[in-house]
Amino acid sequence: MTLKDLPIGKMATVLSVGGNGALRQHFLDMGIIPKADIIMMKHAPMGDPIEIRINSYELTLRLADAAKIEITDIREKEEIKKESKPVKPISHPGLGEGGKYHKKSEENPLSEDIKLTFALAGNQNCGKTTLFNQLTGSNQHVGNFPGVTIDRKDGVIKGYNNTLVTDLPGIYSMSPYSSEEVVTRAFLLHEDPKGIINIVDATNIERNLYLTMQLMELDVPMVLALNMMDEIRENGGSILVNEMEEKLGIPVIPISASKNEGINELIDHAVHVAKYQECPERHDFCDENNHGGAVHRCLHGIMYLIEDHAKKAKIPVRFAASKLAEGDHLILEKLDLDENEKRTLEYIIKQMETERGLDRAAAIADMRFNFIKKVCDETVIKPKESKEHIRSRKIDEVLTGKYTAIPAFIGIMAMVFWLTFNVIGAWLSNILEIFIGWGTEAVADFLTSGKVNEVISSLIIDGIFTGVGSVLSFLPVIVTLFFFLSLLEDSGYMARVAFVMDKLLRKIGLSGRSIVPMLVGFGCTVPGIMASRTLPSERDRKMTILLTPYMSCSAKLPIYGFFTAAFFPDKGAFVMICLYFGGIIMAVLMALLMRKTLFEGEAVPFVMELPNYRMPGMKNVGHLLWEKAKDFLQRAFTVIFIATILIWFLQTFNLSFNVVEDSQDSILAAVAGVIAPIFKPLGFGDWRISTALISGFMAKESVVSTLSVLFGTTKNLLNVLTPVSAMSLLVFCLLYTPCVAAVAAVKKELGGKWAFVVAFGQCVIAWFAAFGIKIIGTLLGEI
Known part of the structure; x- marks a missing residue:
């Protein structure tokens, strides 16, 4: 019988661990070794993956991988019982609990100038x-x-x-x-x-x-x-x-x-x-009285064989020996053994496998876990099942339940978006807008009373205050969204989302772990791309990085809010949800296309630990919010500030550097007019909108500040765009090239070629998607 068929709530003992390569080694390292006891905890809502309990912690894996693990002795699970050993209180801190180890000799300390x-x-x-x-x-x-x-x-x-x-x-x-x-x-x-x-x-x-x-x-x-x-x-x-x-x-x-x-x-x-360079006193973990003699002789034989090679490669000999014994090819390559030494090494290991009755990797893992068990039996007084674990099990009955997990996920995310865009975030943004408006009026009155030059006055009011102020008003929305996302991550719910969504994501060629970088991408694309490093497969990592920019980052919120308030004031939440899910749908379509072309094959195994739920730390959440707010403000007063002044300058002066009466005669109109025809089929061929989209390459928030500078009032924008063309523009902004920082992150992770693919490819995709919206919207309007 294999682990795949173990009924929920039953316990079994591992007979053998099949498979090969890094995954099998990972299973062994996580404690899934012969003679280990495993409990089947539950299946994901869609039936796959599964959650098992081993060595007092929960681990997830797919049914296909569970089928490689043979089990025996199926029985009722044993309850975790509190041990009867007397509990010794452990004082904190500094009462010498760790002081017993130190050697008496304190000779030859490192020089004071050595860090x-x-x-x-x-x-x-x-x-x-x-x-x-x-x-x-x-x-x-x-x-x-x-x-x-x-x-x-x-x-x-x-x-x-x-x-x-x-x-x-x-x-x-x-x-x-x-x-x-x-x-x-x-x-x-x-x-x-x-x-x-x-x-x-x-x-x-x-x-x-x-x-x-x-x-x-x-x-x-x-x-x-x-x-x-x-x-x-x-x-x-x-x-x-x-x-x-x-x-x-x-x-x-x-x-x-x-x-x-x-x-x-x-x-x-x-x-x-x-x-004082006090190194560990113990390096040998073999128990010669418990089938460990074979492993002990094997390791010491290897150490004798490779000692000079290990010294030359600057790898500790005991570490090198144990890694060679379990089959680590990277260490083998670094030691540069000759063919005779390699044959001798293989003979030593084969002899150990024969005597021990286990393959090399399982024998080394078994040796380590036997030593750990001996140490823990004599030093660890286990409590009864922890209240944190009991609480987690009860919460998971709903959040990972067969019929409740998906509705709970949809409900939680819908609640986050509703509170962000319609309640808390929107209310705070309105208050900030009022303060920005008061500040703008006060400065304008001051400049007028001081008879400041009209050009300078225009720079301060129409450029800086209108441009930067229009972006700043969306700060509360961004902070609110990050607040809820950090609560979900801090609580441990993100890991459950990966568990619940794995089978669904596998249909598009990804692992459930890919959902975490994508969810992080809703906050900011850059950390989302970096978070893909936790994926063990290069294929999954590349796919996840290329798909993460389709998630609607918080920098796009000012764009959505600006156009929604102007063209769809009564349908704000609906438009926002459509845009967010539109990005997800496009990511799914692109994933299906990539799976059939660039990234053929299957997603990597889903092996992940599920942590207990914990109360989010307010200090940590507060720190994260401050970091995101600070990052936003730094961009507002650096990149966006400079872009605003540049846009104002280019639209105020002509090629002869004379102040223009009509911005259509400006430098900006001349330059932006060259690319404006590209967007004409989409319904927004105005040079001012082209300029705003170009500024969005630096920072997506700059789109709003540029439009505010160039159009002045929302009324002027309403004269240029229809609701259909506004929706087409929103879809283009959703999908077109991410900001420079995100493209740089892609370049760092995947190289210049893929960075170009993201920068150019998403522009093309955004154009066709916006064109499709324009066609559909026009047809519906005629009907």
């Missing part, structure tokens, strides 16, 4: 970025979704100027499965950090310690930070820190990063082990 560099490493979604913020005083974005950190970030530890800590993307093991995990492995192996701060989710310690064991093999000074200890205590559990230190041979410090508990003690230990 103490630290790698902050851990599993995805274990609190690395929160800890990084506490260590450095930074305000990096954190979220309750695997893969929030998609690039390395650096900062100085507070109070220690001669330090540098690097927050690395989450990684489950030193066998990278996705492109952002490669960043972490490359840093740890080649950047020579003076110390490693390994952060571990104490509520999920079995899986987290798998990476810890591999990091210890690197032979770099290291401390272990047990995060979320507050949750362990609140649920009646504990961890015997001193006992765990003895078994691991590294300092272990209990912390709660979100509550700033234990951070000072962690810093003290980290700085100490780095300064």
Whole structure:
């Protein structure tokens, strides 16, 4: 029987893990190994993927991949019981819980002029970025979704100027499965950090310690930070820190990063082990009395064989040996073994497989998990099922239920858009518009009373205030939208959306994980594109990057709001929803086309951890809103400000630099008039609209500021456009080339060729889509 057929609510024991390559290794690294117990939790609303529970955490995978995992001993699931060992309270901070490890000798510290560099490493979604913020005083974005950190970030530890800590993307093991995990492995192996701060989710310690064991093999000074200890205590559990230190041979410090508990003690230990270069005491994790003798002999035989090669390649020999034993081709290539050595290596591993009764990768994973189980049995006092997990199960009955998941998702997103565009965001925007109007009138009166030159007065009022002010009024709408999106991410709901939508997205050739970059793209295309790094497949990553610009980013909101207020004042929410779903529909059509042409094949496996729901952190949400508001204001008073002045100048003067009475005689009219005929079939061939669209390449908000400068009043715009041509223009703005920053992000991720495809291709697609709307609208008008 395979895992695919295990009934919901039943438990089984893994017999074997089939398949090959990176996916099989990923399963093994996540704890799906022979003799492991698995519980079938539920199926997604569409029947696929499934959610299983292993080693106290939930994992998702598709039925096709579950069919490769053979199981036996199907039985009723066992309830999580609180252990009877006495609970030892763990004080925070600084009472020496981690102090027992330090060696007495403190000879030969590193020179004072050597910078103490630290790698902050851990599993995805274990609190690395929160800890990084506490260590450095930074305000990096954190979220309750695997893969929030998609690039390395650096900062100085507070109070220690001669330090540098690097927050690395989450990684489950030193066998990278996705492109952002490669960043972490490359840093740890080649950047020579003076110390490693390994952060571990104490509520999920079995899986987290798998990476810890591999990091210890690197032979770099290291401390272990047990995060979320507050949750362990609140649920009646504990961890015997001193006992765990003895078994691991590294300092272990209990912390709660979100509550700033234990951070000072962690810093003290980290700085100490780095300064005195105190490396882990233990590297051998084999249990020779429990089928581990074969693995032990294998590893030591490999170490003897490759010692000189490992030293030359600057790779720790124990780490290299264990990676070779599990079949890591990247390490094999770097060691540059000759053919005789490769044959000897293969013989050693084959002998281990024969004695152990498991293949090489499974044998190494089994060795590590056996050691972890032994450590946890003696040091971890497990609580009864946590209240966070109980709460998550109850919420998931609705949000991932068979009949309620899709309606709940549609309802939540509809509520977000309604509150943003019709209630909160719209109300705040109206208030800000009133203040901007008062400010404009006051400045105009001041300039008039001061008899300021008409040209200067026109620059200030018609240029700066009208242009920048028209964009600023949409700031509340953008902030409101980001507020709701950050709440959804912080709560853990985004991961459920990926789980629910996977089967649907697979029909267009994508994985459920692709929906997260796309949802981020509704806020801003640039981080959406960057978030695609969490996808393990190059094919999926490219498709997701090319589709994300079709999601309607918040920078387009001022355009939608401007035209909706002018042409469709009574149908604002309806028009907005049509535009947002129009972008999604176009993305679906493009995905289907790409799947048949450029990106043939199937989406990558959907293997992802589902975190518990958590209350969104108001500090984190507030910080994110401030960052987005600050970014918007910086653009408003830099790019948009400069573009506004430039547009004003070009439409005020002619080629002889004389002030024109009619802007049709201006420099701008002469230049924009060349491309205006391209848009005439679409219903907006006016040179002023062409100019606004060109300015939108710099920043989409500039479209509104440019129109405000060139047309002056909405009434003038109404004389040029009809409702049909206005809708055609809205569709063009929805789909045409994203801003320069987004194109630059595509270039950074995929190269110049794909950046050109996005820039030029979306213009062509937008033109034909707008032309189609114009034709349909005209026909409906005649009917």
